[in-house]
Each structure stands twice: as C-alpha cells, then as structure tokens.
Amino acid sequence: MKQNIYDNEQFFKGYEEIRNRKFNYNNLLERPNFLALIPDLHGKVILDVGCGKGDFANDCMEKGALQVDGIDISRNMIAAAKRNYKKERLHFQQAAIEDFVLSDRQYDIICSSLVLHYVADFEAVIEKISNAMRPNGIFLFSIEHPISTANKGKEQWIKDEAGELSHFVVDRYQHEGERSQHWLVDNVVMYHRSMATIVNTLIGSNLQIEKIIEPVPTNEAIEYLPTLQKEHRRPSFLIMRARKSN
Amino acid sequence: MKQNIYDNEQFFKGYEEIRNRKFNYNNLLERPNFLALIPDLHGKVILDVGCGKGDFANDCMEKGALQVDGIDISRNMIAAAKRNYKKERLHFQQAAIEDFVLSDRQYDIICSSLVLHYVADFEAVIEKISNAMRPNGIFLFSIEHPISTANKGKEQWIKDEAGELSHFVVDRYQHEGERSQHWLVDNVVMYHRSMATIVNTLIGSNLQIEKIIEPVPTNEAIEYLPTLQKEHRRPSFLIMRARKSN
Numbered sequence: 004m005k006q007n008i009y010d011n012e013q014f015f016k017g018y019e020e021i022r023n024r025k026f027n028y029n030n031l032l033e034r035p036n037f038l039a040l041i042p043d044l045h046g047k048v049i050l051d052v053g054c055g056k057g058d059f060a061n062d063c064m065e066k067g068a069l070q071v072d073g074i075d076i077s078r079n080m081i082a083a084a085k086r087n088y089k090k091e092r093l094h095f096q097q098a099a100i101e102d103f104v105l106s107d108r109q110y111d112i113i114c115s116s117l118v119l120h121y122v123a124d125f126e127a128v129i130e131k132i133s134n135a136m137r138p139n140g141i142f143l144f145s146i147e148h149p150i151s152t153a154n155k156g157k158e159q160w161i162k163d164e165a166g167e168l169s170h171f172v173v174d175r176y177q178h179e180g181e182r183s184q185h186w187l188v189d190n191v192v193m194y195h196r197s198m199a200t201i202v203n204t205l206i207g208s209n210l211q212i213e214k215i216i217e218p219v220p221t222n223e224a225i226e227y228l229p230t231l232q233k234e235h236r237r238p239s240f241l242i243m244r245a246r247k248s249n
Numbered sequence: 250m251k252q253n254i255y256d257n258e259q260f261f262k263g264y265e266e267i268r269n270r271k272f273n274y275n276n277l278l279e280r281p282n283f284l285a286l287i288p289d290l291h292g293k294v295i296l297d298v299g300c301g302k303g304d305f306a307n308d309c310m311e312k313g314a315l316q317v318d319g320i321d322i323s324r325n326m327i328a329a330a331k332r333n334y335k336k337e338r339l340h341f342q343q344a345a346i347e348d349f350v351l352s353d354r355q356y357d358i359i360c361s362s363l364v365l366h367y368v369a370d371f372e373a374v375i376e377k378i379s380n381a382m383r384p385n386g387i388f389l390f391s392i393e394h395p396i397s398t399a400n401k402g403k404e405q406w407i408k409d410e411a412g413e414l415s416h417f418v419v420d421r422y423q424h425e426g427e428r429s430q431h432w433l434v435d436n437v438v439m440y441h442r443s444m445a446t447i448v449n450t451l452i453g454s455n456l457q458i459e460k461i462i463e464p465v466p467t468n469e470a471i472e473y474l475p476t477l478q479k480e481h482r483r484p485s486f487l488i489m490r491a492r493k494s495n
Contacts, residue, residue: 150396150419150422153483154416158416161407161416170400170404170407170418170419170420171418171419171420172416172417172418172419173396173416173417173418173419173482173483174416174417174482174483175481175482176396176463176481176482176483176484177463177465177480177481177482177484178481197463197484198444198461198463199461199462199463202448202458202461203460203461206458206459206460211457211458212448212452212457212458213452214449214452215444215445215448215449216445217422217423217443217444217445219423234423235421235422235423235424236419236420236421236422236423237399237419237420237422238422238423238443
C-alpha cells in the first residue's frame with residue numbers, strides 16, 4: 004500500500020504550518036543545496052516526482068524548460084498546484100511514482116525532493132525512472148540520510164542530565180526496511196536504506212553518480228534557525244546527482 | 250609528517266598479534282568483500298598501496314598479473330615482504346604513497362586496503378593515483394567508514410547499566426580532519442572524511458564509482474567471532490571500486 008500521508012487532514016495542517024515558517028530545514032538547508040545541482044533547464048523536458056504544490060515545477064518553466072510534468076500522490080497538493088500555476092506545457096497529475104505511466108527516454112531531467120524514502124520498492128522505482136530518461140539525462144534527488152534513518156522510530160538524539168543534546172545514535176544500519184515514527188501524526192512510515200544500497204541501485208540502473216551532497220548549514224542559516232547547528236554533528240539529508248549513461 | 254606507526258615496536262607487536270589470530274576483522278570481513286571486487290588480473294600491471302607483508306601482491310602474481318609493485322611506509326613490512334616473496338616482476342619498496350614516484354598511465358589496477366584513512370591530503374593522493382592509471386583502469390580501496398571515524402577518539406559504543414552495548418555514537422560528522430585514538434599505542438592518528446568528500450574526490454579525479462560495499466558479516470563469520478555482530482548495527486569499513494573514465 005502506498006502511503007498518502009499528505010492527505011491526512013491533521014498531517015497536512017501540521018506540514019503546512021512547518022513549511023509556512025519563514026525559516027525551516029527545507030528552505031535553509033535542503034533547497035539551496037538541491038538547487039545548486041540543477042543543470043541548465045533551457046528547452047528541457049522535466050519530470051518532478053513529488054511536486055507538492057508545484058513551486059519547483061513552475062520555477063523550471065520560468066527558467067526556460069520546454070515542458071514540466073509534476074506528479075504527487077496527494078490530492079491536496081495537486082489541487083493546490085493546479086490552482087497556483089496555469090501554464091501551457093506545465094502539467095500536474097495526482098499519481099504515485101509507482102503507478103505513473105512513463106514512456107522510454109521521455110525526459111531530459113527527473114527531479115525528486117525528499118520523496119524516495121517513502122517508496123517501498125526503491126529498486127523498481129529507480130529502474131523506472133532510469134528507463135524514462137534520455138541518454139545523458141540528469142536525475143537529481145534528495146532523501147533522508149541513511150545515518151538519520153537507521154534508528155528512526157527508536158532512540159536518536161540522546162540528552163545528558165542537563166537536558167542538552169549529548170550525541171546522536173546510529174543503530175540497525177544494516178537492517179534495511181520500514182521505519183515507523185511519529186511526525187505530526189502517528190505511524191508515518193518511511194524506509195531506511197544503506198548508502199551502499201542507494202548508490203549501487205543507481206549504478207545498476209545505468210545512473211552514474213556525479214555528485215553527492217550531505218548538506219552543511221551556513222552560519223547565516225544557523226543564525227536564523229539555531230537547531231541547524233545539529234547538522235554539523237550528523238547529516239539529515241543526502242542529495243545526489245546522477246547521469247544516465249546510455 | 251607522514252605517520253609510520255607500523256615501525257613503532259610496541260604497535261607492530263600488537264598488530265602482529267591481532268593479524269595472526271585465526272579470526273579477525275580483516276580475514277572475516279574486510280578481505281572477502283575486498284576480494285569480491287577484484288577484476289580479472291591476467292596480464293595486468295598492478296600497484297598495491299600499503300602492501301604490508303606482500304601477501305596480496307603475491308596473490309595477484311599467482312592469479313596471472315604481469316607485474317605487481319607493492320609499496321608500504323613501514324620498513325618492517327617491506328623487509329618481511331621481500332623475505333617472503335621473491336618473484337620476477339614482483340617489486341617491493343619502502344615508501345609512502347605521498348612520496349612514491351608514479352608515471353602517468355602506468356597501472357591497470359591500483360589497490361589499497363585500509364590505508365587511505367591515514368593520509369592527510371586525500372585529494373592529492375587520489376589525484377596522483379588517478380593520473381597513474383590507464384584509461385578504463387580499476388581503483389579498488391577500503392577505508393574506515395565515515396560513520397565509524399566521525400567520533401573516533403571520543404565516545405563511540407555506549408554501554409547500558411548492565412555493561413551491554415547500548416548504541417553507537419555519531420558526532421562531529423562534518424568536522425573533517427585528524428582523529429587521534431589509542432589503538433595498541435597512544436596517539437594513532439587517522440583522518441575522518443565524510444562520504445560526500447570521499448565520493449566527490451574520486452569523481453573529481455575522473456574515477457567513476459562502480460560499486461560501494463559496507464561489509465556485513467556472514468552468520469558463519471559471527472559464529473567464529475561474535476563481536477562481528479556489531480557490524481549489523483553500524484559499518485566499520487567502506488569498500489569502493491571505481492573506474493578511470495578517460
């Protein structure tokens with residue numbers, strides 16, 4: 004069963020509240036590092052997997068993309084995207100990546116931001132994405148970092164007697180699979196995979212790694228949002244750019 | 250100053266004792282996974298960086314290599330290698346990789362087992378190695394895993410009140426650089442680098458990642474050496490194979 008947590012009313016409300024904050028992990032940490040790896044978009048045909056409310060898809064159009072398809076499992080998100088952005092050659096569709104119909108060699112660029120840790124069959128989805136890419140195409144994605152997902156749902160940050168953060172726990176690293184946690188609501192399910200699995204799955208689907216980023220916050224970002232200091236101690240996110248090799 | 254800890258008498262004695270044990274982390278975990286990534290060696294010209302007593306270099310000759318050069322910073326190791334193995338086209342030399350003179354496009358395969366975490370200037374050494382490789386050549390190395398090196402010298406395994414292992418600590422992940430620890434003797438210095446730095450340094454030197462292994466012990470290995478069970482909880486080693494792309 005594919006998880007559609009973003010259409011849970013309580014979750015969506017909490018999520019909106021976080022994303023609407025002026026300073027959050029997305030806009031201070033994940034976004035700038037993700038955007039730094041975006042190639043030239045002029046004339047490109049792009050798929051955004053997990054497009055949310057369509058901001059990034061629309062930005063791609065503004066930056067010269069020929070066509071952008073945005074998909075998202077959430078009805079809420081796709082409804083908002085369609086309301087927010089109306090452009091020729093900018094399409095939004097409610098669909099999970101597992102169900103979305105993709106033709107061979109359809110896209111120049113496929114992007115996915117903080118979505119693929121929700122996917123149960125990572126290998127099948129990566130193979131599907133790779134098949135839909137044109138030779139030399141770019142696949143750019145971010146995901147929760149394996150260091151961060153390994154022991155999710157159990158102990159992560161340990162506090163000392165004074166209530167200060169003492170250290171971060173890594174455990175169950177080689178036990179890949181479901182991690183259930185409370186995030187806004189109970190039982191948000193994601194999947195932990197090792198770095199080796201992530202990298203080798205891409206390579207096995209003819210996607211050559213070009214760059215890995217484990218985002219480090221700038222000093223300015225830490226001033227805005229002091230909890231970002233923790234990112235020096237262990238990475239929350241992993242961003243990868245890969246190129247289709249044939 | 251390049252570290253030559255293996256010529257410290259006390260260290261060498263302790264190291265010998267560990268390596269001579271029938272079951273250790275090397276022969277049960279690192280070796281089998283490293284060897285699994287070795288390509289066909291027939292007719293190949295090979296460099297082994299940190300060859301120790303020359304066992305692997307000699308194995309390469311036995312498996313059909315045309316020529317094997319083994320270098321090691323340790324006088325002790327090179328003396329043993331020269332004593333143990335005498336073959337035409339099998340050469341041993343006492344040298345740090347930083348000082349060893351390499352010609353362009355000299356080698357088909359360069360190997361290095363558990364050495365590069367001792368190197369201060371990783372980028373310079375990787376560039377040097379890449380330059381010495383023939384187009385399409387293979388670079389295969391193992392290194393202590395970034396999860397394992399991040400907080401080395403400070404807290405790593407935390408024990409509970411009963412003295413059992415509770416969990417493993419990751420901290421200071423983004424603070425790359427020296428880690429000093431007691432291992433057989435005081436102040437053994439190694440260098441922590443993030444996964445992103447390791448991968449991006451290779452790619453920046455035209456070495457395309459082909460495979461990553463974070464070794465998991467077999468059940469049989471755990472029967473021989475029960476402490477290997479910990480490897481399910483966090484990886485000690487990282488093994489990578491990369492191909493020279495031009």
